[in-house]
Amino acid sequence: MLYLSKILIANQDVQTFEELQELVKAYAREGEMFLRFDVKPPYPDTPSDWEDRLEATFSSRY
DSSP, X not given: OEEHHHHHHHTXXXXXXXXXXXXXXXXXXXXXXXXXXXXXXXXXXXXXXXXXXXXXXXXXXX
């Protein structure tokens, strides 16, 4: 299980929600099967529907 907090901690150079989406997609491509949202992304451009968007990004993978 992949936790959003682990992604954020391991990739502190990410500065925008869009960059985070690309990173989530990369983790999905590497074979991660499940993504758990345990924290809210700390970026100023994080949309109100961020969970839905990250889930869609993770599920689409490509």
